[in-house]
Amino acid sequence: MSPKPLSRIYAFLCFLFFMLSCSSTQPTLEAANPVSISWFARKHGFVMKTKGAIDNLDKNDISMSFEANSRKLIFNGTLVWLNDPVKTWRGRRVLSQRDIDKTIMPLLDDSLLLGRRGYKTVVLDAGHGGSDNGATGRRNVQEKRVTLDIAKRTRTILEKHGINVRMTRSEDKSMTLNNRTELLATWKPDVFVSIHLNAAQSTTASGIETHITPPRGCAITANSKVFDRDLVQYQNNIYDEGNMSLGYLIQRELIRHLKLVDRGLRRSRFFVTRNAPCPAVLVECGFLSNPAEEEKFLAAEFRQSAAEAIAAGIIAYFDETKSRATHRVRK
Numbered sequence: 001m002s003p004k005p006l007s008r009i010y011a012f013l014c015f016l017f018f019m020l021s022c023s024s025t026q027p028t029l030e031a032a033n034p035v036s037i038s039w040f041a042r043k044h045g046f047v048m049k050t051k052g053a054i055d056n057l058d059k060n061d062i063s064m065s066f067e068a069n070s071r072k073l074i075f076n077g078t079l080v081w082l083n084d085p086v087k088t089w090r091g092r093r094v095l096s097q098r099d100i101d102k103t104i105m106p107l108l109d110d111s112l113l114l115g116r117r118g119y120k121t122v123v124l125d126a127g128h129g130g131s132d133n134g135a136t137g138r139r140n141v142q143e144k145r146v147t148l149d150i151a152k153r154t155r156t157i158l159e160k161h162g163i164n165v166r167m168t169r170s171e172d173k174s175m176t177l178n179n180r181t182e183l184l185a186t187w188k189p190d191v192f193v194s195i196h197l198n199a200a201q202s203t204t205a206s207g208i209e210t211h212i213t214p215p216r217g218c219a220i221t222a223n224s225k226v227f228d229r230d231l232v233q234y235q236n237n238i239y240d241e242g243n244m245s246l247g248y249l250i251q252r253e254l255i256r257h258l259k260l261v262d263r264g265l266r267r268s269r270f271f272v273t274r275n276a277p278c279p280a281v282l283v284e285c286g287f288l289s290n291p292a293e294e295e296k297f298l299a300a301e302f303r304q305s306a307a308e309a310i311a312a313g314i315i316a317y318f319d320e321t322k323s324r325a326t327h328r329v330r331k
C-alpha cells in the first residue's frame with residue numbers, strides 16, 4: 001500500500017477513536033438536548049406566561065413554574081429539583097430533553113409509572129439503629145429512635161389500607177447498609193422508603209427533603225458538575241419514572257402535613273436507594289440540629305403526622321399505578 005492511503009486509514013482510525021472516546025465520556029450529551037419551554041407548553045396545551053426570570057405554565061389543575069439559570073421547578077406548589085438548569089439557547093429558554101423525559105413527563109402522565117412493579121408490598125427502613133444513633137439534637141433526641149417510631153406508625157396506617165408492610169428493623173438494633181439492601185433483594189418489594197432526620201452545622205438549617213436516585217449521567221442536586229461516578233447505571237435506574245412520581249407525592253404530603261420549609265424533591269445516589277429493586281425514596285423529615293424542629297419531634301402527634309404524610313404519599317402512588325393498571329386492562 002502507498003503511504004497516502006495508509007495516512008488516510010490512520011486519520012480515519014484517529015477519528016473513530018475520538019468518536020468512541022466522546023461517546024464513552026459523554027453518554028448524556030444527546031439526552032441533554034435543549035427543548036424550548038414555549039414549544040413544550042404549546043405541545044402539551046399549557047398557557048405560558050413569562051414574568052422576568054420566571055416562566056409559568058398552567059393547564060386545568062396543573063401549574064409549573066421554571067426559573068432562568070436555575071434547577072428549581074415548582075410543580076403544583078412543591079419544589080422539584082431538575083437535573084439540568086433552565087438555560088437560554090438561541091434566544092429561548094430551554095429545558096434538557098432528559099428533564100422532560102425523567103422529571104416532567106412522569107409527573108404529567110401516570111402511564112409511565114407502573115413499570116415492572118406492582119402495588120402490594122412496601123418496605124419501610126428506619127434509618128440507623130443500635131450503636132449508630134444517627135443525628136442527636138441538643139435535647140438528646142436521637143434520630144434512630146424517631147425514625148423507628150415514624151416507621152412503626154407508618155406501618156400501622158398502611159396495614160389498615162390492606163398494604164403488606166415489611167420493616168428492615170422493628171427494634172433498636174445495628175444494621176449495615178448492605179444488610180438493608182440484602183433484605184430488599186430477598187423481599188422484592190414494590191416500594192421502598194428509607195426514613196431519616198437531617199442534621200447540619202448551622203442550627204438554623206430547617207425543612208424537609210425527599211431524595212431519589214438521579215438518572216444515569218446526571219449530577220446530584222448537591223453538585224452542579226457531573227463526575228465519573230455519576231455515569232454508573234444503578235439497579236434502581238430502571239425505575240427513574242416511578243422514583244420521580246413516588247418522591248414527588250411523598251414530598252408533597254410531608255410539606256402539607258408537617259408545614260416545614262420545602263427543601264424539595266432532590267437527587268442523591270444514596271446506597272440504599274440506588275440499589276433498591278423498586279421505586280425508592282429516602283426522606284429527611286426535618287433537622288434535629290435545629291432546636292425548634294427537634295422540639296417538634298418530641299411530640300407524638302408530630303411523629304404521627306409525619307407517618308400519615310409518608311403513608312398518604314405511598315397510597316397516592318399506588319392509586320395512580322392501580323388506576324393505570326385497570327386502564328390498561330380496559331384497553
Ligand SMILES: [Zn+2]
Pocket residue numbers: 127128134135143196197
Ligand atoms: Zn440519617
